[in-house]
Amino acid sequence: MKITALTNSCAYGEKGLFRGTFRFDNEILAEYTWPLCEIRGEKPGPRLCISAGVHVNEVSSIEASIRLQKLFDPEKMSGSVSIIPVINQPAVYKYNEYICPVDGKNINHTFPGRRDGTFSEALCDAILTEWAAEADCYIDMHGGDLKERLSWFTIFQRTGDNDFDVGAQKIAMCFDSEIVLALGPEYMQKPGRPPTACALRKQVAIMTEAGSNGLLNEDDISFHVDGVLNVARLLGILDSPPSTPMNARTLCDSYIWVESPCDGDFHAEVEPGSNVEQGQRLGVIRDTFGKVLADVIAPATGLILWRITHPSLRKGDTLLTIVEEADTELP
Numbered sequence: 001m002k003i004t005a006l007t008n009s010c011a012y013g014e015k016g017l018f019r020g021t022f023r024f025d026n027e028i029l030a031e032y033t034w035p036l037c038e039i040r041g042e043k044p045g046p047r048l049c050i051s052a053g054v055h056v057n058e059v060s061s062i063e064a065s066i067r068l069q070k071l072f073d074p075e076k077m078s079g080s081v082s083i084i085p086v087i088n089q090p091a092v093y094k095y096n097e098y099i100c101p102v103d104g105k106n107i108n109h110t111f112p113g114r115r116d117g118t119f120s121e122a123l124c125d126a127i128l129t130e131w132a133a134e135a136d137c138y139i140d141m142h143g144g145d146l147k148e149r150l151s152w153f154t155i156f157q158r159t160g161d162n163d164f165d166v167g168a169q170k171i172a173m174c175f176d177s178e179i180v181l182a183l184g185p186e187y188m189q190k191p192g193r194p195p196t197a198c199a200l201r202k203q204v205a206i207m208t209e210a211g212s213n214g215l216l217n218e219d220d221i222s223f224h225v226d227g228v229l230n231v232a233r234l235l236g237i238l239d240s241p242p243s244t245p246m247n248a249r250t251l252c253d254s255y256i257w258v259e260s261p262c263d264g265d266f267h268a269e270v271e272p273g274s275n276v277e278q279g280q281r282l283g284v285i286r287d288t289f290g291k292v293l294a295d296v297i298a299p300a301t302g303l304i305l306w307r308i309t310h311p312s313l314r315k316g317d318t319l320l321t322i323v324e325e326a327d328t329e330l331p
């Protein structure tokens with residue numbers, strides 16, 4: 001990484017507060033710079049990497065990454081905290097939903113990427129091998145693109161290695177989630193999110209999700225900020241007691257995408273975080289004269305993870321997702 005400090009910053013790698021920009025070494029990414037804030041304590045300790053803005057409209061998580069920069073004091077911490085507030089730089093001021101406009105790929109579904117791949121693939125590879133290579137934990141914060149409403153949830157990856165999985169679950173439980181989603185080992189076989197790609201490298205990463213419709217919301221921002229501070233406490237970066245969770249943090253282990261049965265306007269009768277029973281009506285699809293075209297029925301018993309809020313949907317588009325509660329205390 002080629003790093004440039006702002007004038008009011010300490011030198012990169014020294015104790016103190018670093019603020020600046022950097023370029024990745026990979027030439028495929030040479031056109032762009034990324035903002036970087038890194039806070040380093042005098043005492044050695046773990047390295048925590050935090051990012052937001054893989055999806056640029058998920059603004060509560062981006063705002064959390066900005067507020068966190070002022071909440072770590074180099075005099076009162078061990079190790080280092082490194083923050084990239086907006087990963088998807090090509091999408092800044094373009095408001096793309098989900099994708100990176102350079103290659104049309106969803107960065108969040110592209111990890112671990114490839115050094116010689118497309119822009120998003122090279123970016124995912126560079127995030128893991130250049131910036132977060134030495135991280136003891138990587139947290140990628142998300143929450144609520146322009147047409148989405150979310151429950152509060154965290155995602156971690158299970159590998160089948162009990163010690164690793166218990167550690168990853170403990171990190172995910174640091175957030176005051178309604179739902180903690182444990183991806184099964186079968187996810188390890190395909191490209192995907194940072195928790196999956198990092199697990200392949202025996203590195204713990206989690207995704208955190210809170211937000212809706214591209215709106216700044218103080219409760220959503222606090223979910224991310226408080227959760228990251230709790231992870232820093234768990235790792236020993238901060239020496240202060242963790243906050244008390246208010247939510248159940250229900251552990252779930254399967255992720256079901258519910259599609260629209262026909263073209264039309266979806267009118268939901270359930271909201272994220274609520275329990276639903278298999279066979280229950282989740283909403284209806286209506287045409288532009290108000291006539292009901294179809295009922296949307298829950299394919300399984302579980303919790304609503306998130307739903308699309310814009311009613312207009314084509315047949316086969318995702319309306320919402322349901323997660324099923326885990327049978328056992330995973331891992």
Ligand SMILES: [Zn+2]
Nearest residue numbers: 055058142143
């Ligand atoms: Zn996202």
